Amino acid sequence: MDIPDLHPWNVTYEEAIKIQKCLKDKVILKKIDRRINYIAGLDVSYAKGANTIWTGVVVLDFPSLVKIEERWAQSKVSFPYIPGLLSFREIPALLDILTKIEVEPDLIFCDGQGIAHPRGLGIASHLGVLLRKPTIGCAKSRLVGEFDPVGEDRGEHVYLRYQNRIIGAVVRTRSRVKPVFISPGYGVVLKDCIRFVLETCPTYRIPEPTRQAHLLVNSVRCNGVRS
DNA sequence: GCGACAG
């Protein structure tokens, strides 16, 4: 994949926030018009106290969800985890493996928020702006926003609201299991985000692209290289 | 000052 270098990553927290406020205006959301054949999922895994990070990407065929490619790498991180600045910790390492994939994904699932972020630029939106490619944020918990109780059946969802705006949805991907927090990253409207999440999430709580990436990075971190 | 706070 072609990855333009839009800004530095070795920045102070204040500079990171400035960058987010600047890039926020570049986030465009639109209805998906062309066919989606390949969906990528990204995830990372850390060693307990060290600054070592394993990153992984899987590419699944859509809608069959058959895995057609996977890549992983090990690298070092310098930026700490700070709520609201996650992308400055994880994106540099993720860009490394994205350059290695051969099958160009039409859509990318990220582990974290899209626009459901204090400054409207969660990790999925940030990555989407950099790549100018459709991304969806699927987080396991809330960063910002308020929401009403969600129905217990799979597929039920409520909107996530923040400062009088709808920024995402709380979606029950599996009956009687804790819902996930979906928000548009880049290039996809919320309605399509919910649809793609449910269509890629037939059995488990986490959508298959992200779940497969999670299994990959945990496998290589704990058991070493797999076949 | 206090509480909240993606991964």
Add this chain to the structure above:
DNA sequence: ATCTTGTCGC
């Protein structure tokens, strides 16, 4: 995110 054992429910 990671560490960590058994346990409860579908």
